[in-house]
Amino acid sequence: MSKKYLTNLLKKKVNIYIGAEEAIELGIADEVI
């Protein structure tokens, strides 16, 4: 998860919903079960 990418997400000032696959891409988790 790059700092720039996250900063851009949070600049939208809305809640950002993501799924399991995207969470893995962002580095929040490592594996889908």
Place this chain on the structure above:
Amino acid sequence: MKWPVRMTKLNETPDKVVPQSGSQEEPKTNYIIIPPLSPDDGGSDKLRVMGLIGDLDEEKASEIMYGMLSLFQSGTKEMPKNPDDPKCEKVVEVHEPFEIIISTHGGSASDMFGIYDLMRKMQNDNCEIHTYGLGKVMSAGVLLLAAGTKGQRKIGANCRVMLHAVAGGSIGEIHDLENEVKKFAGYKNSIYFH
């Protein structure tokens, strides 16, 4: 995956509560660890799971922290530093990993940082923490899911993850409010950029 949480609060009266063996004093925690079911009863002999289910507030954070400390302590073993050398007297502490299931809408940032710091401390002591995100992992729960040991952070295929900026409010004198705003701005950076 190992199921389910095998803990109970002290003020409840479970059918079968067995104190941890090997210690003369009872651990001063909110939880007593119940020995897991035997493999013959459909259980595993190594269930070391706890859960963060629901909103994260002060009480929940206290339960999580005491539970983590209890699991950390109960999984500590002393092993010879060099097992191949029978004369080796040096001993190292080995910690068994434990698992945290996370399903939360989030909650207090301060309490989340308390749990996060404890997780980091345990990981620095070579204790693996496996995190599972199931159902919903939102706000404060995201950092806790990501704070698990790298390679051991798992997420359910239908789990919803939500990120957002820090939200909060305060009432008081103007200079106090200014300080609060500065503190919130600091949280914004520290939550996602750890």
